[in-house]
Amino acid sequence: xxxxxxxxxxxxxxxxxxxxxxxxxxxxxxxxxxxxxxxxxxxxxxxxxxxxxxxxxxxxxxxxxxxxxxxxxxxxxxxxxxxxxxxxxxxxxxxxxxxxxxxxxxxxxxxxxxxxxxxxxxxxxxxxxxxxxxxxxxxxxxxxxxxxxxxxxxxxxxxxxxxxxxxxxxxxxxxxxxxxxxxxxxxxxxxxxxxxxxxxxxxxxxxxxxxxxxxxxxxxxxxxxxxxxxxxxxxxxxxxxxxxxxxxxxxxxxxxxxxxxxxxxxxx
DNA sequence: CCCGGAACCTGAAGGC
DNA sequence: TGCCTTCAGGTTCCGG
Numbered sequence: 001x002x003x004x005x006x007x008x009x010x011x012x013x014x015x016x017x018x019x020x021x022x023x024x025x026x027x028x029x030x031x032x033x034x035x036x037x038x039x040x041x042x043x044x045x046x047x048x049x050x051x052x053x054x055x056x057x058x059x060x061x062x063x064x065x066x067x068x069x070x071x072x073x074x075x076x077x078x079x080x081x082x083x084x085x086x087x088x089x090x091x092x093x094x095x096x097x098x099x100x101x102x103x104x105x106x107x108x109x110x111x112x113x114x115x116x117x118x119x120x121x122x123x124x125x126x127x128x129x130x131x132x133x134x135x136x137x138x139x140x141x142x143x144x145x146x147x148x149x150x151x152x153x154x155x156x157x158x159x160x161x162x163x164x165x166x167x168x169x170x171x172x173x174x175x176x177x178x179x180x181x182x183x184x185x186x187x188x189x190x191x192x193x194x195x196x197x198x199x200x201x202x203x204x205x206x207x208x209x210x211x212x213x214x215x216x217x218x219x220x221x222x223x224x225x226x227x228x229x230x231x232x233x234x235x236x237x238x239x240x241x242x243x244x245x246x247x248x249x250x251x252x253x254x255x256x257x258x259x260x261x262x263x264x265x266x267x268x
Numbered sequence: 269c270c271c272g273g274a275a276c277c278t279g280a281a282g283g284c
Numbered sequence: 285t286g287c288c289t290t291c292a293g294g295t296t297c298c299g300g
Binding site for chain 1: 272
């Protein structure tokens with residue numbers, strides 16, 4: 001599932017290829033993916049514009065255009081952005097035909113979303129801090145954590161608390177920090193918060209270094225798989241043992257999300 | 269404030 | 285083999 005490292009990896013792969021290209025045509029096959037504006041307006045406004053840059057905020061892609069609007073895209077759970085296609089691609093949500101490349105927005109479960117807006121804040125304005133920015137300090141994390149009494153796992157997945165962390169990397173960060181996922185956020189002490197801060201950065205950066213995790217449908221734009229899942233200590237390791245202590249990895253459900261952890265390394 | 273559940277979707281996996 | 289159910293999890297919303 002695309003989380004911060006996956007979105008960052010895709011963005012970094014797209015930039016050298018598509019930035020500078022102009023949009024020749026836009027085909028939208030799943031209209032419900034488009035939150036704003038209307039499909040006609042979307043197509044009319046995009047055609048002829050140049051892609052001037054791509055940024056990431058949390059799990060969102062922000063496409064800077066030569067006009068005064070920004071196209072925003074979210075892959076949700078099964079979305080992918082691919083160059084060309086391997087002929088039998090199903091589930092095409094949209095095709096962006098550029099003057100040098102065709103960019104396909106593929107989405108098996110059709111949860112992905114698109115926007116074209118003047119003010120990007122109306123889409124991403126409520127996101128929490130970027131965990132890989134310099135301003136994401138232990139003190140900032142402490143402020144966020146102390147405001148909530150929900151399980152720390154649930155808080156890490158809340159995009160309004162910290163942006164970009166999803167189910168997989170939340171489990172990985174908590175394992176690295178040796179914190180039980182059900183521990184109430186505000187019950188974390190200073191040293192746990194400091195450790196969690198460092199662990200969040202560590203697991204996200206490791207994810208990026210390994211090109212993201214191909215647990216599900218995630219692919220790089222050229223179709224290659226990421227390797228970050230081979231580094232996972234607990235996430236999606238159902239039925240396996242902890243690489244640190246040999247205890248069986250346990251799976252519980254927190255807020256309806258599968259949560260993997262080591263009960264020995266992450267005691268209550 | 270916190271939680272559970274539903275909704276949006278499809279395909280994979282498991283049970284019988 | 286095949287039908288049926290459950291599960292997967294990013295985000296939002298709604299009710300208790």
